[in-house]
Amino acid sequence: MSGTRFSFKRLWAVVVKEFIQMRRDRLTFGMMVGIPLMQLMLFGFAINSDPKHLPTAIIVQDHSPFSRTFIWGLRNSRYFDLVEVADSEAEVQFLLDEGEVQFVIHIPEDFSRQLIRGERPKLLLQADATDPAATGNAIAAINTLVTTVFDRDLKGPLQKLRGRPGAAELQIHKHYNQEGKTQYNIVPGLMGVVLTMTMIVITALAITRERERGTMENLLATPARPAEVMFGKIIPYIMVGYIQTVLILLAAKFLFQVPMLGSIPLLLGLIILFIAANLAVGITFSTIAKNQLQAMQMSFFFFLPSILLSGFMFPFRGMPGWAQHIGSALPLTHFLRLVRGILLKGNGLAESVTHIWPIAIFVAVVMTIGIKRYRQTLD
Amino acid sequence: MESNEQIIAAAPPRDTELVIDVSGITKRFGAQTVVNGIGMHVRRGEIYGFLGPNGSGKTTFLRMLCGLLKPDAGKGTCLGYDILHQSDEIKKHVGYMTQKFSYYEDLNLEENLDFIARIYQVQNRRQAVKDSLEKLGLYARRKQLAGQLSGGWKQRLALAASLIHTPDLLLLDEPTAGVDPKARRDFWEEIHQLAAAGLTVLITTHYMDEAERCHRIAYLAYGNLLTSGTVEEVVTGAKLTTWEVAGPDLASLAGELRHKDGVTQVVAFGNTLHVSGEQETELRKAVEPWMKAPYRWKQVESSLEDVFISLMEQSQDNFK
Numbered sequence A: 001m002s003g004t005r006f007s008f009k010r011l012w013a014v015v016v017k018e019f020i021q022m023r024r025d026r027l028t029f030g031m032m033v034g035i036p037l038m039q040l041m042l043f044g045f046a047i048n049s050d051p052k053h054l055p056t057a058i059i060v061q062d063h064s065p066f067s068r069t070f071i072w073g074l075r076n077s078r079y080f081d082l083v084e085v086a087d088s089e090a091e092v093q094f095l096l097d098e099g100e101v102q103f104v105i106h107i108p109e110d111f112s113r114q115l116i117r118g119e120r121p122k123l124l125l126q127a128d129a130t131d132p133a134a135t136g137n138a139i140a141a142i143n144t145l146v147t148t149v150f151d152r153d154l155k156g157p158l159q160k161l162r163g164r165p166g167a168a169e170l171q172i173h174k175h176y177n178q179e180g181k182t183q184y185n186i187v188p189g190l191m192g193v194v195l196t197m198t199m200i201v202i203t204a205l206a207i208t209r210e211r212e213r214g215t216m217e218n219l220l221a222t223p224a225r226p227a228e229v230m231f232g233k234i235i236p237y238i239m240v241g242y243i244q245t246v247l248i249l250l251a252a253k254f255l256f257q258v259p260m261l262g263s264i265p266l267l268l269g270l271i272i273l274f275i276a277a278n279l280a281v282g283i284t285f286s287t288i289a290k291n292q293l294q295a296m297q298m299s300f301f302f303f304l305p306s307i308l309l310s311g312f313m314f315p316f317r318g319m320p321g322w323a324q325h326i327g328s329a330l331p332l333t334h335f336l337r338l339v340r341g342i343l344l345k346g347n348g349l350a351e352s353v354t355h356i357w358p359i360a361i362f363v364a365v366v367m368t369i370g371i372k373r374y375r376q377t378l379d
Numbered sequence B: 001m002e003s004n005e006q007i008i009a010a011a012p013p014r015d016t017e018l019v020i021d022v023s024g025i026t027k028r029f030g031a032q033t034v035v036n037g038i039g040m041h042v043r044r045g046e047i048y049g050f051l052g053p054n055g056s057g058k059t060t061f062l063r064m065l066c067g068l069l070k071p072d073a074g075k076g077t078c079l080g081y082d083i084l085h086q087s088d089e090i091k092k093h094v095g096y097m098t099q100k101f102s103y104y105e106d107l108n109l110e111e112n113l114d115f116i117a118r119i120y121q122v123q124n125r126r127q128a129v130k131d132s133l134e135k136l137g138l139y140a141r142r143k144q145l146a147g148q149l150s151g152g153w154k155q156r157l158a159l160a161a162s163l164i165h166t167p168d169l170l171l172l173d174e175p176t177a178g179v180d181p182k183a184r185r186d187f188w189e190e191i192h193q194l195a196a197a198g199l200t201v202l203i204t205t206h207y208m209d210e211a212e213r214c215h216r217i218a219y220l221a222y223g224n225l226l227t228s229g230t231v232e233e234v235v236t237g238a239k240l241t242t243w244e245v246a247g248p249d250l251a252s253l254a255g256e257l258r259h260k261d262g263v264t265q266v267v268a269f270g271n272t273l274h275v276s277g278e279q280e281t282e283l284r285k286a287v288e289p290w291m292k293a294p295y296r297w298k299q300v301e302s303s304l305e306d307v308f309i310s311l312m313e314q315s316q317d318n319f320k
Ligand SMILES: Nc1ncnc2c1ncn2[C@@H]1O[C@H](COP(=O)(O)OP(=O)(O)OP(=O)(O)O)[C@@H](O)[C@H]1O
Pocket: A379, B029, B034, B052, B053, B054, B055, B056, B057, B058, B059, B060, B061, B099
């Protein structure tokens, strides 16, 4: 259509209006703040949980006082329930495969002889690391155990073997989770999931609500341009997204002691792109959906693959090729890598760029579709 | 439709500026033609009444004028801008009051007006909003949510909002539905003052007394423009003869008269009946047998309502 240019004044008019409406709608606003907190508590509980008495099989090929001391120490730690004591590997390996036991511990032949000679023999620990949160503490416990438990048996000339680095060595083999996902992965991931969920749903309702309440007729009769209306509706929710982000970061830091190696300002600066990506999806759904229910359904239609294929639920590299392709198109996938990179690996801007441009392209494409789809007439 | 174009052509051309100048406007929803080749010429400062039964296409026509719907056929200008290609310009200078309340129920009165004023980039916005609230008599209740207003007050808020950017053309879709008589009178008072100052008003209504307050009117039925002009022109143009009859048991008399040839309509008016027909002689022939005691007959001037009801019934025969 002719003539009228984008006007920041009209954009601002929409922003002000949306802010007021958001403030009035206490329940929705409460949900926007409540959902991240609730999710954090749920996941945080899983992180904090300190499961004990994990079923463990042990292969003992060296029957010596040291082995007995070690087994006694395992029992005392309360993390390990020895459900199977075997003489050979073949007897217990399938237990781990089937998930009957969480750990298989192997005391090799000649263990005590090597130990006395000061050769620091290896104790092998095979762990089912599918759920890293479940095994983390147990592994930490056995690590300490291996360095200290033999001290009481090391008397006389052997006394010199006491203390660090310990008389024996623990070698850990993690199974099923090659990516080595740690419990700390969850909180940064949760930030992406919470933002995806709330941002999309809320904006998906934005324009459909105007249609359903009949206020669209009025809005269309004014000189407001599509871009003004759409950006005007997005901007207030960018702020909400930031509130959510800060809440999650604070909780991650102070409740769950998630390490934060990288720059938080950098993270906060880049997060706007991800928030914009989700808002663009929401507002585009909003222009397509005929009513609020449809808008909700579309949001979930987008939300599920985001959760399943982004690497939040399952390790990305473990997925089949087609799923990885879909996953690569989703903003959440890149956001997860971005956040994990910054928080856990201490990445800077240079290392983050590979994850930034896919999100930027996504925003541009989706927003264009949205503005094109915004109907300027009632029919 | 040929007949529609003819009616418009019959309207005497005057050299005043035309604010609405459209012809052949047509809108279809699926197979149904809702507005059928309508033309309309409205001059600056005129109050133009737009009447017609429910579902006749009034709202649809107004929506096409301000760019909310795209006409399937037809052309013309509104405030000098092309209605097909310049709706952005038209929107800036038109105040449109929708039939259904369409302001934000979760904003208060002041916020609603303020939003509209911002969107239209009104100069001295705060003052304009304050003036508007004061004129409405709602300044003290400006913090009340619009959703909590009574129906009539919502209408008055909507009118105030559609005026806040001092438009050149006002499109009002049943603005007085549900408004009390005093407020209705005030409303018409204001509309006339605004028109005298140069504002053009196109207003839909179902009230006859309001139709009579318009400078000119148009009557629409089933998407077709049946007649237009001043009230006088419309009434004389209909060439309707009407008799008023008083007496006992008018209900059964009405039943008998209704099916006689030459009688187009029989309508109860308080304690009398209005019996109308298009041909004076045939009507007379039809009612002759009852022109005796206990009935008292009197020929009266046809009212606008008589004319509209007869137009509506004819159009039902023609288009249904
Ligand atoms: N969006 C639409 N889709 C399909 N049909 C529609 C649509 N809008 C209106 N109509 C139909 O167009 C016809 C005219 O409707 P319109 O609202 O213009 O009538 P109106 O003259 O304003 O009636 P009223 O006096 O009841 O307000 C009706 O039959 C209606 O059902």
